[in-house]
Every structure is written in structure tokens, then in C-alpha cells.
Amino acid sequence: MSALLRDKRLPVLVTAILFIAMFAGGASRYQNQNFLSVQVIANLFIDNGYLLVAAIGATFVILTGGIDLSVGSIVGFTTMLTAWLVQQQHWPVLVVIPLVLAVGCLGGYLMGYVIHYFEIQPFIVTLAGLFLFRGLCLVISKESISIDDRTISKLALYQVQLPGGTFLSLGAVTSLVFLAAAAFVLHYTTFGRRVYAIGGNEQSALLMGVPVARTKVAVYTISGFCSALAGLLFTLYIQSGDPLHAVGLELDAIAAVVIGGTLLTGGAGYVVGTMLGVLVIGLIKTIISYEGTLSSWWIKVLTGALLLAFILLQRVIGSRGRAAPLPAR
Amino acid sequence: MAEPQPVLEMTGISKQFPGVRALSGVDFRLLPGEIHALLGENGAGKSTLVKVLTGVYELDEGRISLNGAPVRFSSPLQSQQSGISTVYQEVNLCPNLTVAENILLGREPTRRGAIRWRELRRRAAELAARIGLELDVSAPLGAYPLAIQQLVAIVRAVGIDAKVLILDEPTSSLDRDEVERLFGVMRRLKAEGVAILFVSHFLDQIYEVCDRMTILRNGQLVGEYPVTELDQVALVQKMIGRELGELEALTGHIRPAVGDPLVETRGLGRKGAIEPFDLSIHRGEVVGLAGLLGSGRTESARLLFGADGADSGEVRIEERKVSLDSPVAAIAHGIAFCSENRKTEGLVPDLTVRENIILALQAARGWTRPIPAAQRDELVAKYITALDVRPANPEAKVGTLSGGNQQKVLLARWLITQPKLLILDEPTRGIDVGAKAEIQKLVVSLSEEGMSLLFISAELEEVLRLSHTIGVLRDRRLVAQIANGPDVTADRILETIASGAGT
Numbered sequence: 053m054s055a056l057l058r059d060k061r062l063p064v065l066v067t068a069i070l071f072i073a074m075f076a077g078g079a080s081r082y083q084n085q086n087f088l089s090v091q092v093i094a095n096l097f098i099d100n101g102y103l104l105v106a107a108i109g110a111t112f113v114i115l116t117g118g119i120d121l122s123v124g125s126i127v128g129f130t131t132m133l134t135a136w137l138v139q140q141q142h143w144p145v146l147v148v149i150p151l152v153l154a155v156g157c158l159g160g161y162l163m164g165y166v167i168h169y170f171e172i173q174p175f176i177v178t179l180a181g182l183f184l185f186r187g188l189c190l191v192i193s194k195e196s197i198s199i200d201d202r203t204i205s206k207l208a209l210y211q212v213q214l215p216g217g218t219f220l221s222l223g224a225v226t227s228l229v230f231l232a233a234a235a236f237v238l239h240y241t242t243f244g245r246r247v248y249a250i251g252g253n254e255q256s257a258l259l260m261g262v263p264v265a266r267t268k269v270a271v272y273t274i275s276g277f278c279s280a281l282a283g284l285l286f287t288l289y290i291q292s293g294d295p296l297h298a299v300g301l302e303l304d305a306i307a308a309v310v311i312g313g314t315l316l317t318g319g320a321g322y323v324v325g326t327m328l329g330v331l332v333i334g335l336i337k338t339i340i341s342y343e344g345t346l347s348s349w350w351i352k353v354l355t356g357a358l359l360l361a362f363i364l365l366q367r368v369i370g371s372r373g374r375a376a377p378l379p380a381r
Numbered sequence: 382m383a384e385p386q387p388v389l390e391m392t393g394i395s396k397q398f399p400g401v402r403a404l405s406g407v408d409f410r411l412l413p414g415e416i417h418a419l420l421g422e423n424g425a426g427k428s429t430l431v432k433v434l435t436g437v438y439e440l441d442e443g444r445i446s447l448n449g450a451p452v453r454f455s456s457p458l459q460s461q462q463s464g465i466s467t468v469y470q471e472v473n474l475c476p477n478l479t480v481a482e483n484i485l486l487g488r489e490p491t492r493r494g495a496i497r498w499r500e501l502r503r504r505a506a507e508l509a510a511r512i513g514l515e516l517d518v519s520a521p522l523g524a525y526p527l528a529i530q531q532l533v534a535i536v537r538a539v540g541i542d543a544k545v546l547i548l549d550e551p552t553s554s555l556d557r558d559e560v561e562r563l564f565g566v567m568r569r570l571k572a573e574g575v576a577i578l579f580v581s582h583f584l585d586q587i588y589e590v591c592d593r594m595t596i597l598r599n600g601q602l603v604g605e606y607p608v609t610e611l612d613q614v615a616l617v618q619k620m621i622g623r624e625l626g627e628l629e630a631l632t633g634h635i636r637p638a639v640g641d642p643l644v645e646t647r648g649l650g651r652k653g654a655i656e657p658f659d660l661s662i663h664r665g666e667v668v669g670l671a672g673l674l675g676s677g678r679t680e681s682a683r684l685l686f687g688a689d690g691a692d693s694g695e696v697r698i699e700e701r702k703v704s705l706d707s708p709v710a711a712i713a714h715g716i717a718f719c720s721e722n723r724k725t726e727g728l729v730p731d732l733t734v735r736e737n738i739i740l741a742l743q744a745a746r747g748w749t750r751p752i753p754a755a756q757r758d759e760l761v762a763k764y765i766t767a768l769d770v771r772p773a774n775p776e777a778k779v780g781t782l783s784g785g786n787q788q789k790v791l792l793a794r795w796l797i798t799q800p801k802l803l804i805l806d807e808p809t810r811g812i813d814v815g816a817k818a819e820i821q822k823l824v825v826s827l828s829e830e831g832m833s834l835l836f837i838s839a840e841l842e843e844v845l846r847l848s849h850t851i852g853v854l855r856d857r858r859l860v861a862q863i864a865n866g867p868d869v870t871a872d873r874i875l876e877t878i879a880s881g882a883g884t
Contacts, residue, residue: 239496
């Protein structure tokens, strides 16, 4: 029992069980509405692919013990910039995509640089980023810009067929490939392990010879990249740019990361957990929409309750995990 | 006997911090296959020297040469790559990573960019086995007790093909058996030709395991001695910087009679801070605590004030068992504490003298019952006069006062609450001679009025002059309680500090 409580994978397991239980609950309640199908799960990825990508970026940052509040604003800015460039400036999509990704990276890099070299709290620096990018949205246009570019529509409607008649959107596939890449980086590269080391104890990591500065700046750059990529996926999903797109998305991303079992203090967590966190939040939305009569505010209420439950769970596991004397030899 | 070529040689090392000269012209050398102790009181410059050597600080002047070649380090990574490994007092590893990762972080075996986990675990287990440590390297480091973590840190340090191993107070969190194990590892490494720099303030440990020692005092080199040629008494003298003969003998002065016991501790202790001690303080008694810096003087005072929680023992005040789990509780029982760090732990520099003086009394009354302005001004004026605080302006900002006057303000703050026991931690440090004498006189007169005092000072003469009873601390243990009298001299206290024998 105590070995189980100490296992770092426990929170992820709890989230997985919760997801399965919620899914089973939904399946039994909405038997007549064809809830129990692979497509319902595929739809979770289709509808939340952008959130998954944003949450993966947030996972990197939170693993180092930091926080990134600029996610939603960078996503919103990316939708605006993409819509403006494609729709009003008639730039080719293949030029716009790398450009907006580079802008996201640059934003993240600058914030990471300020956080590390000026030793300012990530909360404040990325809060500045939040306002900055949201403001820049309005600089581009105060109105929403809908996109009817052929390439964009084609990409948005592209379906990847899976066996059994289910399909995934391009956005969903991108998010899953990105997830796999992130999992590889975090668990099989020295960079990934440095991220964990910094989250465990930044001072120690420095004394152990970890290039803390480079790693921390890289982590915020990755988060900026993820936000921009999430912005692109969101643009595909919604086919417009709007200065008010994705307001507060960073909080959904952080919630998904925490529900997925990553410690807010850093050093422990898995991107697979983050995926489960996104799926749980997505499933709440799905169930509420199946329910039909419930207001969408219930999504927030349930997410809030879950978040609280998971933070308390982290606390319990954290305090049990400490006391574990193991005699040497 | 010809000495081998030193592995490491530091010459004329100086390091300046804003306002402090931490090291000036220190020479240090390390021979292969020796365990070399670096000794000095806290603040003597040991840590600075270690940090210069490991590249945490850059040196201002001087040269470092490793195997005869000059080197210069600007980061811990560089010094590690040159074969200097360090184990710090606090375990500087990542508790969230596995033992294996902690041992090999930064040197993970990879294939095409991917870490080979199985190989990583195999190598880590191998390295651990080399120093006789067998454990599950795939478990998170945090799952092991501190002592094992410390050993893992050593495995890591040695794994980097270290020529020089620096152990910066690695034993302070270890118990006796764990220390023995560490010493076993050190002797084995020494036999393999590794040069070990061992920093510790546990003198017995130095004599047990070291070959030579270098003593620092106030950032300067006192000397380098083979351990066999300097006994503990001489060592303590060199660390403190005074020959016994120079210490002024106590001229018997009349001390007031002592009343009933006020505060008694039984087995009060806190792991890693101070071992359980029994101490009783009577009414009107001045109990002095003597010992080297870091011997547990402040730690015992903090326990009595509830600033740190005790994990064993009990405190009785006026023969009733009390729980001192917070400063508020201690204040309620009439205990006051003048901190050693008056800047960081005591005074609020941006508040006025009046506000600083009134702070503790107001806290004792609770924030809902403000002290009437007239009464407050009267009290403040009274204590400013009584203690001769200069300038005698209650509206002056405390930060602008001299050290001695700041100390008086801090004293006034606690005196105003009329405590039964006043704990003074280094009340005369860093203040001028005149203010010092005034504070000493105050201690005597408070004690004559029946107040009990616990008096902590690095200056033995002061402790001898003021105390009825002297508690001697060594290695975080209260080793002796000596009733002061004409036959008690600074020499005797020093001997007790050095030998640890209670008399």
C-alpha cells in the first residue's frame, strides 16, 4: 500500500481510472444516443487537440516549477495573426505557419530570458506576456476575421480515416504526434531529464552541473511554440481569428496539467497524465452537451471541483511519500 | 620524508564581498592520498574558500593550480570537469529523480540521442557498489533517508573520476554509525590516491580521520599542521585566535544570590540542531552559554523561545509543564528573546524607535487592544532614558541608529514586556566598547532585580564575568554546566570546549 502511495505514477493512474469511470457512466446514461463509440473518444481529440498542445507546453513549464500565463493570449494572437495574414494580406499558408510558430517561440524565449536573467517571478513575467499578446490582437484588428482561404478549409476538413469508420481531424493527429514527441523528449533525452532536475531542486541542479539558464529559457520557448501551434490548431478548428479567442485558455491548460497529476511545485509528472487531464475536461464538456439541459457553466463548476480534488490528492500523496525510511543493506 | 607533489595548490587567494573581505591571501594545498581538514569558526572563510575552489565564486586575487597547471573556474561544471568533486552540507541532489539519475545526471549513456535507461541503472549500481553501497537505484532518491542520500552524493562525486573530493560539512546530518560508514568510504578513497578536503566543525571527527589540517581565522590563514602535532586545546586556541595566557583571569566579583528554579528543561532537543539537554535557570540567575560558533548555542535558545519546535523533551516553568511551540506561547510565559541577527530577525529598520520598542508589548496584548498613546509614549520615553538610547528621539528610524543603540532598542522592546526570562543571543557583538559595557551592566542589574537571563556570547570573558552558571556546548551537545566561582577560568572553559569532558 505504501509502495503504491509513493509511486509517482499513482496520480496518472487515478486520472485514468476517473476517465474510464466517467466514460462508463456516460455510456450507461446515454445508451440510446450512441455514446459508447470510438468516435466519441476521437472527437475528444478533435475538439480538444489545441488544448492538448497548449497543455503539453504548460507541462514543460510546470515541471520546472514555473508557470506560463501567456498561453491563451499567444493562442488568440496566433489566430488573429494567421487570419490577418492569410485573409487580408493573402500570404500563402505555408509561409504563415512557420512565421507564427516563430513568433510564438520568440515570445516564449523573451519571457524565459527575463525570468531567468532578471530573476523575476514567472507569474509576473508571463502575466505581462498575457496582456501584451492580448493587446497585440487588438492592434491587428478589433473585429473578428473569418477565414475562407481554400488551403485552410481543406486542412480543416481533412479527415484521417481510422479502422472501424472513425476518423480524426488533422489537428487531432498533430496533437497526438506532438504528444508522442514530448513524451520522448521528457523521458529519453538529457534535456528532458534536466527539466525534471530543475523542478526537483534548481539550486542542486546548478551544482550538479545542469545548464539551468539554457534549460529554463528553452522550456519557456517550448511553451511559446506550443501556444503558437495550439493557436494554429485552434484556427483550423474554428476557421477565424478573433481578439477574444482562447481567453483564459492558460487556466484550462494548467487545470489539465494538474488533473493529469503533475505537481505544481515541479519535478514530477508525465505528459501522458496531461493528455488524460485534457480528456477528462473534454469528457465533462461532452457529457454536459449530451445532457442537453445543463448550462455550460457546469463545465467550469465540475472542472473546479476536480481541480480541488486533485490538488488535495497531490497533498496527501506528497506527505505520505516523504516518510519512507529504507534501511541500507 | 619527501612530500609528494601537491594535487591542488592555492596561493594568495583573496575574495571580497561588498563590505567584507572574506578571504585575504590564503594559501592552501592538498596532497594526493590525504584527508585534509579545513578548520575555522563560522565566518572564518571556510565556505568561501570551498566555493572559490568549486567555481561558485570567482576569485579576486590569487592562483589555483591543479597537478601543477594553472586553472581558473567560473562555474561548478568547469571545476567538476577538471576532476574536483564536491559534496555539500545539504544534500545537493534532486529528490524527485531516481538514485541512478542522480548519480549520472549530465553523464547519461545515450544512443542516438535517447537515454539508455537499463545501461544507466547498471552503471549507477556499479558505481554505488564501488563504495559499498547497495540499494535499488531505480527508486526515487527522496525515498531514502538523508544519510543514504549523502552517500549517493558521494557516489556521484566519486563517479566523476575525481582527483580531488571536497566534503563540506557532510556529517552534520548524519548519526554516529552513518558517520563511521562515511569515514570508511573516505579511507578507501584515500587509499586509491584521491585527495580529500574535509570541512567539519566536529573536532573529534577531524582527529579520527584526517592527516593534516589548515586553520583559517577571519579570512586569513593561521597555519597548516599535521593532526598529530596539534592537540585539541591548541587547535581551539588557534581557531579562536587567543592564547590562553592572554585571556583575562576573572576577578571575583560579588554575584547576587540565586532564587528558586524558574525554567527547567528535561531532555529538550531537536534533531540536527541540538541534542537533548537538561538545563535549569533560577530566578535572578544569569546562565551563560559558551561554545564555538555552530556548537548549538543559538539553537538551544531558539528551542526555549519556541522559534523552533523541539522534537523531544519538555520545559517546565515554575514547576508546571508548558508547551513552547511558538514564540507567542513563549512570550505568554514571560520569555523574551533578543536575536543574534538584530537586523534580520529582530528590528524593523524602517520603523521608528517608538514603534520598534512597542512591538513586542503590543503583540503580547493582542492587536485588538491597542496601547493608549499616552501610556505608550511614557513607556518609550522611560526606556529610552533608562538605556540611554542615542539619539533620544522616539521618531528616529531604527535603521539609522548605530549598532549599539539598535541593540538597546531591541533590549528595550523586550524589557518593556517585563519578561521573567530574557534570552540574549550575542547582545554585544559588533557594538562599540562603551555600549558593550552598558549592556553588561544592565545584565547585572536586571539579574539583581530578580530577572533570569540566558546569556550567549562568543566572548568567554564576558560570559565569565556575568554568569552564575556556565553551560558549555560542543558539537551540538551541552557537555558541562559549571558553577562560576573564583576557580573557574577561561582556560578551564576552553579546555572543556576542546576536550568535551564535563567537570
